[in-house]
Amino acid sequence: GQNIDQPTEMTATEGAIVQINCTYQTSGFNGLFWYQQHAGEAPTFLSYNVLDGLEEKGRFSSFLSRSKGYSYLLLKELQMKDSASYLCAVRDLEYSGAGSYQLTFGKGTKLSVIP
């Protein structure tokens, strides 16, 4: 089984930097994903980490420490449109053959960007 923990809500100012943390406990690990979800819409993929370290993609970066069961998503130069929920998700190591793939999601962090 897996347990994923992330803060429920965060507020940050436009133009600032915000870090959203995620901790996980899992019986197996095969990658960590971050998704963005605007209210009432589908989650959209932001980043993927499977090895320790930082992955940078424009204004968004994601960090992973497998030994600590810890990841964070870093958002720079915040814009109003970044107000959304950010979902941390873990892929289990165990899967039953080709084509089997499932993610376990945390409950998400609702980020509010204020002027």
Add this chain to the structure above:
Amino acid sequence: DSGVTQTPKHLITATGQRVTLRCSPRSGDLSVYWYQQSLDQGLQFLIQYYNGEERAKGNILERFSAQQFPDLHSELNLSSLELGDSALYFCASSVVRSGANVLTFGAGSRLTVL
């Protein structure tokens, strides 16, 4: 546009009723994943099909069932509906991005049970 198509977008029904949600994965994708998202539970994995066969099962109730047809579209059947079944139901298929298989979601079907 994710390429994953879900219908209907919205559905309002009464307790005890049965509904069917439909999903067409991206062209060429063999897998379909169903997730439920309610306000207090977050995204919960229900079931996965691959090329017509059930591949993995999550927290899916016995009142719920799914299947994937030869043309690869999938249907999620929800029966004996309860108020607590009100949620967003997402379908997803997997694509390769950033060197990994990434779930890409449809726009969802919002079910309201009154």
